[in-house]
Every structure is written in C-alpha cells, then in structure tokens.
Ligand code: GDP
C-alpha cells in the first residue's frame with residue numbers, strides 16, 4: 075500500500091510538472107477550471123485569463139525553454155497582484171477618534187471581526203479602542219459585541235434596541251472624543267439579503283460618522299454570491315477595505331478575487347478562526363496558491379522539473395514505444411528520479427493542503443529508505459540479470475540478497491513490483507510517457 079501511495083503521489087507531482095510541456099492554451103484552460111472551481115465569478119475569470127494570456131504572449135513565453143514554468147509564474151504573479159500587493163493595514167490617519175465602519179451581510183462575521191480588530195489595534199498599534207453596536211434589530215447582537223469586546227480588552231459603548239442607529243453612532247462618537255479614544259469601531263446590522271432599508275441605514279451612518287475606514291466584511295465561503303453582495307455594498311458606500319472571513323473553512327477562497335475585482339478595495343485582513351485572535355493580515359501571495367488549489371505551485375513545478383531528467387524520461391518513453399522492453403535498468407532509473415526530486419520529504423512541504431493530508435499517511439523517511447534498499451538490490455545484480463530479470467531464480471536471488479544485505483523476500487518483492495510495472499508498460503506501449511505517468515496513478 076505504501077508503494078501505491080507513493081506512486082500516486084509521484085504521479086500527482088508529475089501531473090504538476092506536465093504543465094511544463096503543455097502549450098499555453100492547455101495551461102490556461104486548467105487555470106480557468108481551477109478558478110471556477112474556487113468559485114471565482116465567471117466574468118472575473120474571463121478577465122483574468124485574458125490578462126494572463128496577454129502578458130504571457132508579450133513575454134514570448136512560447137519561445138522560452140520551459141513555457142509551462144514561465145506561465146505558472148505569470149499566473150501566480152497576476153493572481154497575487156489582482157488580490158493585492160504588499161501589506162494593507164488599517165488606516166488611522168484621521169483626527170482621533172479614527173472611525174472604522176463595519177459593513178456586510180448578516181453572519182458575515184462583522185461582530186467577530188470588530189472585536190478581532192480591536193485586539194489587533196490595541197496590541198499591534200497600541201491604540202485606545204472603543205466599540206459600539208448599531209445592530210438594533212437583534213438585542214443579542216449588542217450583547218455579543220459586549221462580550222467579545224471584553225475579550226479583546228477594549229471598551230464597549232452601550233446601546234439598546236429602542237435607539238436609532240444614527241443616534242447611537244453620534245453618542246458613541248461624542249463619548250470617544252471626550253475620553254480620548256484613538257479608534258471607534260462601529261458594528262452594524264446585517265440582513266440576510268441586501269435590502270434598501272439596510273443600505274439606506276448604513277449610508278446614513280457613513281454620512282454621520284465620516285469614517286476613515288469602511289470595511290466590507292465578507293464570508294469566504296459565500297462563493298459566487300459574494301459578487302452580488304459586493305456590488306451592492308460598493309454602490310452604497312465608498313469601501314476602503316475588505317475583510318475576508320472564514321478562510322479556515324475548506325473553501326478555496328475564490329471570493330477574494332471576485333470581491334477585490336468588483337470593489338477595487340484592498341483585502342486587508344483574513345479571518346481564520348472564530349476566536350478573538352483569529353485574524354491575519356491578508357497575504358495575497360499565499361492566497362494565490364490556495365485559489366489555484368496547487369499549493370506553492372511555482373516552487374513545486376520548479377523543483378519537479380529540475381529533478382526529473384526529461385531526456386532520460388523521453389528515452390524511456392521511446393524505448394517503450396519501440397517495444398524494446400522495460401528492464402530493471404529502467405526501473406532503477408525511475409527509482410533514481412524519485413530520489414532526484416529533492417528528496418520526497420522536501421517536496422511534501424510544497425504540495426497543496428489536500429495532497430499533504432493524503433501524504434500525511436505516508437512515512438517519508440521510510441519511503442526514502444525503501445527506495446535506497448531497492449536501488450541496493452538492483453545494483454547487486456549483474457548487467458545480464460538486469461536486462462533479463464527472468465533469469466533470476468533461487469540461487470541468484472540468494473546471491474543478490476546477500477550482496478544487498480537484505481532478505482530474499484525483499485528481492486522477491488522488488489521483482490514482483492518490477493513485473494507489475496513492466497506489465498503496465500506493455501499495455502501502455504505507444505501511449506507516450508505522459509499517458510503512462512497518468513496510468514501509474516490509476
Ligand atoms: P455578523 O452577523 O456579521 O456580525 O457575524 P458574526 O460576527 O456574528 O459571525 C457569524 C458567525 O461566524 C459566528 O458564529 C462566528 O463565530 C463565525 N465567524 C466569524 N468569523 C469567523 C472566522 O474567521 N472563522 C470562523 N470559523 N468562524 C467565524
């Protein structure tokens with residue numbers, strides 16, 4: 075089962091490397107699929123692909139030695155650039171108290187994020203922070219803010235459901251001024267869907283508060299719907315930033331791309347847990363890999379292509395094609411290629427999360443030891459034995475085992491494995507190396 079897992083793993087790694095040999099069209103189709111799977115809105119995807127294509131062709135990627143590699147680089151770069159460059163922290167350049175207005179649908183994470191931001195501003199920016207809830211529709215929402223504000227170590231300004239949000243805001247602002255707060259965070263009500271009343275209310279709040287930051291809080295799991303929400307909020311408010319919440323969920327976070335494209339506002343923070351410290355400065359570079367669903371794909375592709383001796387692989391393919399047969403020398407070459415890929419464990423670090431989880435079940439050290447032992451066994455064979463493994467009977471097996479310092483059973487296991495591989499090669503005859511590699515993973 076170990077070899078099975080390993081073979082699958084290597085196949086998947088090679089699957090990534092395959093990109094190198096595909097042309098731009100194929101590659102772009104894959105990127106397009108990846109983006110759609112990540113729930114990026116279709117118009118955003120189209121736009122993005124068009125931009126990448128233009129850039130790729132402009133750089134004469136087609137003429138370069140490793141087109142796939144170059145293109146992956148461009149895709150990754152462009153994705154990161156689209157989602158934001160550099161670090162965009164909260165802007166506090168205003169006459170204190172600097173007001174931060176939180177906007178978004180119900181359940182997006184506004185109240186949670188308000189407290190997380192309060193904590194961030196207290197700890198990282200050494201600010202005196204006041205929070206207030208304008209959510210007068212749900213008494214529990216005001217209590218919720220009170221609780222999480224305490225956890226954040228900030229001060230909470232009381233409000234009640236019988237007040238108007240506008241009056242609450244004015245009272246809080248007045249209190250913040252008189253008590254020398256640096257920052258006033260204003261939590262607001264969200265509806266389950268966008269409605270006129272909600273939009274008017276938050277517009278009024280914006281007019282009264284004149285916030286230095288108007289943050290659009292959006293749930294990363296919202297996928298395609300995030301587009302409509304973002305549109306509505308952008309039309310109602312001059313958004314200055316986005317907080318993408320629930321990135322700890324299993325969504326690929328394509329909403330980041332859509333929301334950024336539609337609002338033009340930078341994604342400033344990412345919510346990564348429901349806990350008060352579950353807030354991170356948004357890292358576009360890292361998020362790009364997640365959206366593509368390929369981990370640190372650039373590094374991966376580079377490492378894999380550097381490791382795989384393409385010439386040797388092509389020779390092998392030619393051999394299979396011509397029917398020369400696949401012998402133990404070829405098997406040995408394959409094992410050595412696995413090793414060349416920078417060591418399996420170092421590759422593991424670069425695989426996307428979905429794959430690493432799978433690979434977690436594989437003991438890498440053991441796997442590498444396993445490869446070395448197999449190498450040792452083949453190296454103990456004569457040239458003739460390697461070319462004609464059918465010669466290897468009991469006496470030869472004993473001699474080989476002794477030479478490699480292993481038990482005879484291990485020699486048998488290796489020969490079995492080789493036979494399976496050979497059988498597969500025969501079936502694949504004429505199918506080309508790529509098809510073969512696919513086949514290796516089943
Ligand atoms: P609001 O209606 O916009 O104020 O949303 P809340 O702040 O009340 O959050 C709605 C739900 O999402 C709550 O159960 C939160 O604990 C949860 N939540 C908010 N942000 C995150 C996050 O980044 N990760 C996770 N896992 N849950 C979150």
Ligand code: MG
Nearest residue numbers: 184185209215
């Ligand atoms: Mg709330």
